[in-house]
Amino acid sequence: MSLVNYATREITCKIVYYGPGRSGKTTNLHYIYSQVPDDRKGKMVSLATQTDRTLFFDFLPLDLGQISGFTTKFQLYTVPGQVYYQTTRKLVLQGADGVVFVADSQARQLQENIESMQDLHANLGEQGIDARQIPLAIQYNKQDLPSDMILSVPELEDALNFWGAPNFAADALHGHGVFETLRGISESVLKKLSAGAGAR
């Protein structure tokens, strides 16, 4: 799927929220959904298990309307974080224009974050995508928790952000940092409009 189709005047931007289980990917989407004016709301599709974990994926279509003469649509996806949903993750990742990595700031989750990041690299690599090429934003979620439970942003940066992707501290539950992250990734993705790479 191409990012921009000049012939039909459409911009379709697929952004995948990636990260370990329970790091708050779905919470990000819920917050975004809650902020969308009613007349712009699509249907948020959530395929969750009974225990409320994302089983397949969440899908939030955002119709941004006409922008510079383009019908602009964003598709936000989350992947299931649990290790055993590897196949779904790969499927969802296909054709992504940008990835938001939602990291869990809790100190005890550090290992999960690292593994999930490695998993992201591997899955991108399988699709022939260099993780350094695809627009990526990292969100350090749950920064609202007591400081003795979490790692600080610099500590997390050291552990996860090897190539200086834009990073955002967040408290997705209350919405802090959610739109900042979305805006950040959107900017990186939309910059590709002029790189010519998007217009296939």
Next chain:
Amino acid sequence: MQPDARFRFENFVVGSANRLAVAAARAVAEAPGSAYNPLFIYSASGLGKTHLASAIGNYARGLQPTLQTEYVTLDDFVEQLHAAISIGQTLSFTQRYSHVDMLLIDDVQFLTGRRETQTEMLRLFNALQGSGRQIVMTSDRPPNEIADVDERLVSRLAGGLIVDIGPPDYETRAAILRNKCDERGVALRPNVLDELAKTEFSNVRELQGALNRVIAQQQLGGPIRTDQVRIVLGEPAPSWRAPTPAKAMGGEYLSFLSDVASVVAQNVEGWRMRISEAIAFWNGEGYRTAVLERALHLKQQPDIEGLLGMYTAAIERLRSLETEVNTLDPALGASEAFRDPERVNEAEDIIRRAQSGEIPPPGPSAAFTRAGYEVSPSNQMAVKAADAVAADPGGKYNPLFIHGPSGTGKTHLANAIGNEIVEASGGAIAVSYVSAGEFIDELIAALQEGTLERWRARYRAAGALIIDDVQFAAGKERTQEELFHVFNVLHGEGKQIVLTSDRGPKELEGLEERLRSRFEGGLVVGIEPPDRTLREKLYARYLSMVEPPPEDGLLAYLSDRPAASVREIIGTVNRLVAAADVAGVALSVALARAELEGVGSAPAPAPANARAMDAFFLDDEKVVWDWPDVAGRAIEEWR
């Protein structure tokens, strides 16, 4: 009214709060009517809406001096409208505005409750937008918050781009103050300016007022000190600040949206936009745009002016070619080549050939196939002859003259021969099919238009010629003369000629002897009214399409009945199906009998010998004896 010339982009201070609005305004000024239409700018009072709207008008006129801009406040607009209504000149009022290239309307929030103005404005909008003219509006609130405005108008107001201008931030305030000081030639101590800028003003007018006070104070009592600023200003009334959009419900989304809009606006590549616009336009005009579509997928910007220039030039050429070809032969103008700039050469070729008469008349109808032609003793001679002709066009029987009563399948067979020849030759032989009626019409038209030579050339260019219903040429001297020449040319070149007629050459009254002898010079073969075998085959074919399946004995019953033509057979089946439908029963022998033989129903079909022709000619073998020369060989072959 023209916008105030003092309001320009150069003296509009750009800050984070108005960056998007300024970018949009510039885009609109640079390309009126194409970027954002309408552009709707809203902000609290005193933040530069009027300045920005005027700047658009001034800048656009600077770029295109011929551009007609009109700046009007809504109040003025209403006043003018009322004046126009009072003298009964509403129409000229609307017309005056609908010829403006760029309409700048200030303070549209005053539309509230003015139904009449809204109606006029709606009309005006439709007229302006429909012709690609730019509309810029300012308001103190977004369109959907302007109370009591017609829904349709609201949706039009909101249909382009809506941008807001927020209160200036510190840097913007500082820059504005410096600008103002420069304008007035006043020097303030840097710290004083700084202190002024630090004071939060909700709008630029207040800021200007504060500056005025400071300047006045300075002119009276010498340079002012930083700590005096506050005193000079007094305790400024706690300035009202519009809630920043980000805090409002949905505001985060809106600011995300405007952010995306500005990123897109920055990154969308102008050249691709231009190409896609050209594609949309020319597609709408019905031209192929493959060249442009390929260019759209290039990584690098091509020479866009050159590309579009060449494309447009090619289309201009196609258009002139199309006009030309339509005067030659409108049927040729339908060719795709006249719609594809990549096929200009082809189009030119078509014209060249049309001019030289190289394009023969159209070919046989593909609907009539040899496979779909049922054979029986009543027509087998004609079919054999046809097959022989198709196998060796121009070689064996030239011309082939097929005659038989109406509806016995002559046209089908003639077309089938043509199709077979085309297929066997792999399309190398251009078979032309024409009914004698068309032939005559064309001849008359050619005589009328003085294009007789071209008309002749067309027929002479045919690789094989089928003339249906040649009996119509009888008694028409000029037609026969032309036919005679065409016949001679084609025959001389060994090209196949097939003729059909409702009677044999000998019975064609009014046919010149020189043509008759030529028609008889090949093979004359007759088709009889359908015999039982053919009737059975045909009835079986048509009855098989009937639901529910008819009674078993029906086929035999029908086949036993005489039929003068294939058409009659089809008609009989249709009639029976309709009768069965009416009666609500399946087709049966009883029903057919009642319908076909019953009292009061249509008389039984005329028997085959109803024609005024000697039975002698109906006999296959004897008809064959009529043919001299070639026919003799044919008979030997078929026995």
